[in-house]
Amino acid sequence: MSRRIALTVLIFAWAAAQPAFAQTVVVRAARLIDGRGGPPLEPAMVRINGDRIEEVGPTIQVPAGATVIDLGSATLLPGLIDLHTHLTDRNDVHWETALTTTTPPEAALWGARNARVTLMAGFTTCRDMGPTWPYVDVELRKAIEAGAVPGPRLLVAGNYVSSTGGAGDARQFSIYLDVPFVRNLADGPEEVVKAVRTNFKYGADFIKILVTGAVLSKGIPPGAQQYSDAEIAAAVTEANRWGRPVAAHAHGAEGIKAAIRAGVRTVDHGSYLDDEAVRLLKDNRRTYYVPTLALGSYMQEAPHVPASEKARGRIVNEIAVGGFKRALAANLPIGLATDAPVMPHGLNARELEYRVSLGESPMHAIVAATSLNAEILGMQDRIGSVTPGKLADLIAVGGNPLTSISVLRDVGFVMKDGVVYKNDIRAAASRGSAGAGAFIGRGRQDAKE
């Protein structure tokens, strides 16, 4: 037999074997909120074959040999999506302090821990907005993809791009101290282009640029634009040449508007969102507003955050709540994000709860965290709703999040790519508060939570 024929036979044998290997699972629950905003399905059954959702309905056929997971009175939802995390950062160490007191291996280990905690909290996809140590997030993404550690599906920034003296440039040290400053500084369009290319060379999925100052920084104020229009445009043009998007950290109104005009995919934080910015977003449907709102109280309580930054936080967070209400009133699509670890990893669902407390409907918040976020990531063909053909990312909570959004604090069932990572829904329903669940992997993991 020639090698070519042998290879062909092998491929056909492999293809024929797939259905036998792909396990069929049927999940049953009292209710399904499918992520698209329509009325819940009651009761609900979902058939999963391998990593895909095959059929959804009130009653569907259970094939012989299928595994049935009965979640009783629970509510099923799509896996949640967080558009702004820093999984390799700890929530008790300031990122500037981390430059002199931590190592990249430490960030990788904590990243694995934080990824697991976030997955168990029901977040099956995260856009990670950059580590303190460049490209540790790329390695975390690869380890999760390879099944070495459990965690959300990740899209990573690699090394966020900042201007000298701005947010992203550590400022607390003497200029005579040789600190291993993150090599993320780029000034002028040419250096920005170089930074974008370097990021993609080393595995970033998208570009994060810091368009304005930040709260957790002593650099240029959050309300001020730190990159020129030309520098922002250079980042977008170059990233788009690679077919990839730019996410812009932007608090101040001028920075927000410059980023929208330049064609970034997301304006993150978007704190000083004004009427003109709302109009620009309405006209330009390629850019989305992605606020991070629930973090304020956690930041104020954090012992490692300096008083000057807490003061910045108090001002910015109050203004940001006004921006969110403006966007809500204008019926803008509003992406969902947390900026964890500014709020501790694993509490990500508190963002939905907080937004509901500000006047958003529970269904609107759930759609933001699922199908809308999937669309913002350009992944709406794979994730974001419980519909046939999508990847099997499913979570469940005891109770009904449409009547009490806080039940999302306690996710009792987590499936990602058809693999069950957690199933203690009855305990979750009766406990009514956050807790660690049993860790169940189907061959790809061997850890215990």
Ligand SMILES: [Zn+2]
């Ligand atoms: Zn951030």
